[in-house]
Amino acid sequence: MTATDRHFLDLDTINANDLRSIINHAKELKNGKIVPNRPLAGKALAMIFEKPSTRTRVSFEVGMKQLGGDVVVLNNSDLQTGRGESIADTARVLSRYVDCIMMRTFGREKIAEMAEFATVPVINGLTNSSHPCQLLADIMAFEEHLGPIEGKTVAWSGDGNNMASSWIHAAVKFNFNLRIACPAEHSPDTALFDWAKKNNSSVEMYEDPVEAVTGADCVVTDTWTSMGDGKENPHNRLAAYQVDKKLMSQASPNAIFMHCLPAHRGEEVTGEVIDGPQSVVWDEAENRLHTQKAILLWCLK
Numbered sequence: 668m669t670a671t672d673r674h675f676l677d678l679d680t681i682n683a684n685d686l687r688s689i690i691n692h693a694k695e696l697k698n699g700k701i702v703p704n705r706p707l708a709g710k711a712l713a714m715i716f717e718k719p720s721t722r723t724r725v726s727f728e729v730g731m732k733q734l735g736g737d738v739v740v741l742n743n744s745d746l747q748t749g750r751g752e753s754i755a756d757t758a759r760v761l762s763r764y765v766d767c768i769m770m771r772t773f774g775r776e777k778i779a780e781m782a783e784f785a786t787v788p789v790i791n792g793l794t795n796s797s798h799p800c801q802l803l804a805d806i807m808a809f810e811e812h813l814g815p816i817e818g819k820t821v822a823w824s825g826d827g828n829n830m831a832s833s834w835i836h837a838a839v840k841f842n843f844n845l846r847i848a849c850p851a852e853h854s855p856d857t858a859l860f861d862w863a864k865k866n867n868s869s870v871e872m873y874e875d876p877v878e879a880v881t882g883a884d885c886v887v888t889d890t891w892t893s894m895g896d897g898k899e900n901p902h903n904r905l906a907a908y909q910v911d912k913k914l915m916s917q918a919s920p921n922a923i924f925m926h927c928l929p930a931h932r933g934e935e936v937t938g939e940v941i942d943g944p945q946s947v948v949w950d951e952a953e954n955r956l957h958t959q960k961a962i963l964l965w966c967l968k
């Protein structure tokens with residue numbers, strides 16, 4: 668297997684066994700069962716940020732350093748891409764200096780171009796279309812609280828954004844039921860529902876959040892306006908999808924609440940829910956560190 672077979676671009680393109688082994692490895696790293704002896708010493712990771720980040724940036728940087736490696740952080744204004752150098756040439760050049768490239772950008776075609784021309788593994792640190800790294804941390808947090816996710820039911824209520832799309836990928840790869848409640852005009856790409864169906868998965872679209880959440884093991888939401896949306900989403904259309912105590916009470920009595928963060932209390936979720944006893948958002952955030960390390964080790968194995 669060559670380095671470029673180890674791109675971490677999207678969950679739908681990675682083998683389910685590999686995804687499961689990355690999560691299991693992250694659990695072992697978190698529990699201190701494995702204390703790696705600087706396995707990435709001498710390796711460097713370049714991180715390109717065309718959008719802001721707190722969690723992704725810090726967890727990759729700290730994770731890489733804990734594994735003995737080095738990090739170079741590049742904002743768009745630092746790079747010649749800002750003056751017209753192509754992503755293809757940037758990929759070729761960076762590949763001569765570093766062992767792995769993490770990129771957070773706008774269109775998915777940009778990260779696809781980076782992966783096509785890089786000769787080192789490329790990791791998707793979020794695009795307008797997906798956020799695969801976050802999902803591994805989320806599945807890990809789910810399982811820490813409720814056991815194996817296979818066969819369980821997750822309900823999404825809110826904007827059908829990049830996170831919702833990655834939840835669809837995850838539902839197929841980890842074999843759980845996913846109900847997505849959002850206004851039709853905010854739906855994830857319908858091709859994703861077709862793909863899930865073709866893969867015999869239970870991924871259903873709902874307009875009514877109560878129907879979607881009823882009996883669910885987990886309720887998830889995310890910001891109403893994502894980075895790269897261009898303009899604010901009309902909040903009045905999404906207001907009915909806010910996760911408040913009343914909506915949470917429709918879920919299973921021991922249901923958990925998830926949010927990838929950053930959150931906007933009073934918009935997609937009330938403070939009462941995100942700061943309440945069912946919320947596991949800080950575990951999700953912590954798990955970014957453990958899953959980033961497992962992803963890096965998978966890419967650089």
Ligand code: CP
Binds near residue numbers: 793929
């Ligand atoms: N959840 C997440 O990716 O957060 P950041 O935007 O802070 O990286």
Ligand code: NVA
Binds near residue numbers: 793828894
């Ligand atoms: N949907 C959000 C996720 C942030 C981590 C965004 O793309 O801005």
